[in-house]
Amino acid sequence: MRANPIPETPDQTNPDSGGVAEERLLETRVQKAANLRARGIDPYPARFKPTVTSIRAVARLEAREAKLGEGAKTRSVTIAGRVMARRGMGKAAFLDIKDADGKIQVHARQDVLGADFAILDDLDIGDIVGVKGPVFRTRRGEPSVEARSFTMLTKAVRGLPDKWAGLQDIEKRFRQRELDLITNDRSMALVRTRSAIVSAIRRFMEKQDFIEVETPVMVNVAAGASAQPFQTHHNALNRDLYLRIATELHLKRLVVGGIDRVFEIGRIFRNEGIDAEHNPEFTTIESYQAYADYNDVMQMVEDLVSSVAQSVTGSMIIPSLNESEPDIDLTPPWPRLDLRTEIMNRTGIDFLNENEVESLSGAMRERGIHVEDGLPWGRLLDKVISAEVEPHLIQPVFLVDYPTEMSPLAKHKPEDDRIVERFEAFAIGTEFANAFTELNDPVEQRKRFEEQERLRQSFGDDEMDRLDEDFLVAMEHGMPPAGGLGLGIDRLSLLITGERSIREVIAFPQLRRLD
RNA sequence: GGUCCGCUAGCUCAAUUGGCAGAGCAACUGACUCUUAAUUAGUAGGUUCUCGGUUCAAGUCCGAGGCGGAUCACCA
Structure with a gap:
């Protein structure tokens, strides 16, 4: 474990850039990217080719199990996706990886993975990773990729919203749709x-x-x-x-x-x-x-x-x-409903009779419809439709x-x-x-x-x-x-x-x- | 634009009558080789949307503003 330097004095030069706590979370992760680089690992490599999606990987396992029965393992597959959850246990860890199709669990063991296992030291929820290995089923029945190699594909320097509740704030969901997705x-x-x-x-x-x-x-x-x-x-x-x-x-x-x-x-x-x-x-x-x-x-x-x-x-x-x-x-x-009949049924107004602004707005006022002054006849009638007819058309x-x-x-x-x-x-x-x-x-x-x-x-x-x-x-x-x-x-x-x-x-x- | 409601740690949420701002997750330092909201010991993290006011004391009360939601008005 390497110590992550924590700034002794918070950055006061840009007070609008977010809270000190937020800055520190970011800094910690930027440091992890630097740690990887220091060990010769590119935290943002340009290329990676997954061979299957999460769903297909599971399908392969199921096909294999159908043939060979319980305990079957597929041939090696390569998946890529975002780390959504992490359950570490010292010299082993389970990761939930989400890709465009769905989710799949990854089981990383130090003895299987060897040197790549050290990448987990600088891994965070939200990072995008690539994993290669056979698909098997854990004792609890969870289809999992047994990590034989592990690649950091994108180091995320901001964390994800709450893993259980997701992003709830409606305004944030619209402003940061990527997090919502x-x-x-x-x-x-x-x-x-x-x-x-x-x-x-x-x-x-x-x-x-x-x-x-x-x-x-x-x-x-x-x-x-x-x-x-x-x-x-x-x-x-x-x-x-x-x-x-x-x-x-x-x-x-x-x-x-x-x-x-x-x-x-x-x-x-x-x-x-x-x-x-x-x-x-x-x-x-x-x-x-x-x-x-x-x-x-x-x-x-x-x-x-x-x-x-x-x-x-x-x-x-x-x-x-x-x-x-x-x-x-x-x-x-x-159903095809005649507009004139429908307005008459809803309001008693016949637009062929009330064919002047004065008579129509008068009829509208009688019906308790708010009439804005200075609107031409057609806009008034449009208002009758949207106020009195449209809401009923479910x-x-x-x-x-x-x-x-x-x-x-x-x-x-x-x-x-x-x-x-x-x-x-x-x-x-x-x-x-x-x-x-x-x-x-x-x-x-x-x-x-x-x-x-x-x-x-x-x-x-x-x-x-x-x-x-x-x-x-x-x-x-x-x-x-x-x-x-x-x-x-x-x-x-x-x-x-x-x-x-x-x-x-x-x-x-x-x-x-x-x- | 009117009215009502909301805004508290990165995220999800608490905070009694106005009386020390707190939890879970995420993060950090450790333990842990089949877990799945992992478990476990510890640590740190706050402009309570902003500005002003009342008060011994404001997340809480009052005023103004910002952003969002609902609703009404207008439009498709």
Whole structure:
């Protein structure tokens, strides 16, 4: 055992760098790395090749046991992973090693390991190591790698959170997600599930002959949705640019160009509040399909969501994570509820009658719905939906046929220009998809945008959709009839994982910086 | 943005009415060759989120602020 020098006077030069105790813990481990170097051992070697993962190593042992019976040993394997626990017994030690697949125990004995055993003097929980040797089963039945050689792969100079309780502090879990992943299996599972969801979506779309594209994130006009954009600046062009708030308009231009089935999975940015359902950057899939209408898209959405759930979780029924909420059954078909009827049933308000700001806001006040002054009609009605209808939509459902004024990019019904062919998909009280039969009449599209601009002027509402001249010119060249979809991947991940906070399904959610 | 709740050792948590800030894990010095929350003897570790106030005395009470959570408002 070598003595680790403890600083006689704590470092006062940088009082913000953490407590003295923390500094000392770090210093101790840095010293251990130096100890290894002094003995000619690189604590950060560049290469190491494991031959099996923990799970495969155990599988090999089981196969061997099936053939040879109890007491069987495999041929030598090589594993690598992080030391999660350590039980030392003088001239022997047990280590729990965690890799990408799971955990396996390592048994290190001085007589077996020889010189490498001395590495354990400078080993800490949290270090990443490589171990080579046969897999056997201990007397207590634990599959274990009998260490014949032992390699330090990465000396960690900070310790892990509590080995039993893990990292519990919610704020730390989000700010230091890597520690959350190391110690909390649920967090790792959520990252993997989200990845599987995106992968399944991509396979679903490709199977239906959609092609995936990438369109600009930085745009001259943040159009295609109602939201405030983030602003940035390009120095060489000396132009202000915006981060996109939707991928819609570029994708439609690709449909004009002849890509009949197109989709993009991408990040969009909305300069708005942050809460359990909103992160300022979030991921959507938007798709556009020529010669389809919103009924086709509706069917695609329920097929997509249910089959993604099936392939990711093995079931279309998502079990509730707590007693107070029901399981969610994603099995298609989902009910199609007429929006106007649904609002009337919930509130008695008929949006075709209350078609002026005054009458609608009056009706809302009568119903006890808080009305903010200065909002245009469409935003008011949106509020009625989100306050009075949306919270009741727990099982998956489509709300169908929206007012034209709140849907500037959707085609109106053939028999009624006050209503557009649009639906939104809801579950767990939250909207997760929005789709319509796309408006492709360029003259009407221009009129609708101009109306949005007029509303923006008169209401001073920064969130109205904006007029994008490049898009309008494209439409003037003719876009085939098409059905379009926007679906929130984060929201879908909430639905499929059973989580209720978007921060749980985003690896690094936006948080206020610590100063 | 409003309201409520939380912030104590590296991690997980205690601390009675305002009365000496404590435990487990991790760490450090030892013992220990089949343990698995190993066992075992000892040691060290604190700006109780920050600033101010009340008080003989503040982790605890009051005020302001920071960060987070829940909820309402707004958005997807």
